[in-house]
Amino acid sequence: MKKKLPAFTFRTLINKYGHYIKKSLGMGEEAIEQDYNEYMVLQPDASVRDYMWSLFNRIVLKGSDSSTYSEMGRFVAMYEGKNGNRYHRIRLNEEFKRLKDEYNYREKGFKWGFYLIGNERCPHSMKYDGDHDFNEFPNVVPLAGDDCTLLSCTCCLGAVALRDASGRLIRTEN
Numbered sequence: 001m002k003k004k005l006p007a008f009t010f011r012t013l014i015n016k017y018g019h020y021i022k023k024s025l026g027m028g029e030e031a032i033e034q035d036y037n038e039y040m041v042l043q044p045d046a047s048v049r050d051y052m053w054s055l056f057n058r059i060v061l062k063g064s065d066s067s068t069y070s071e072m073g074r075f076v077a078m079y080e081g082k083n084g085n086r087y088h089r090i091r092l093n094e095e096f097k098r099l100k101d102e103y104n105y106r107e108k109g110f111k112w113g114f115y116l117i118g119n120e121r122c123p124h125s126m127k128y129d130g131d132h133d134f135n136e137f138p139n140v141v142p143l144a145g146d147d148c149t150l151l152s153c154t155c156c157l158g159a160v161a162l163r164d165a166s167g168r169l170i171r172t173e174n
Helices: 009-025 027-044 048-062 067-079 085-104
Strands: 112-117 129-132 156-161
Touching: 009 027, 009 067, 027 048, 048 067, 048 112, 048 156, 085 112, 085 156
Parallel strands: none
Antiparallel strands: 112 129, 112 156
């Protein structure tokens, strides 16, 4: 038996995403409601979910940060009952590139890498949990893909100064 999806009403949009929309687009509840009503006049067969996707698209076009893709992934998993990992993959790869640019190519005195935080409920992610050198994955992080066992990937990345076998920070040569 298929799991019943929670209803996604205009009130759900405001309660779950109102703060995020205000932060991203500068629209308060009244502005969202007015925009929604105008959208529905132009798209009479549209749903509240369709309107939410139009907001996501506006946020991306405005130049959002990678958290938008997390919101999209959670939305797909929660309200559409589909795997949202393609959006989480975009988020993780954007974060990876940002970390790589920020820490690998700037002089900090130490060799930098990244720490990957997996989810215990996803055996695939736990294979990669821990410290990594950026060169280990030259282009993308191997997460939030077909091997991920969650509908909405929760893995995170962060910068970390790498250590040698004895636990000492690895200095860069200058």
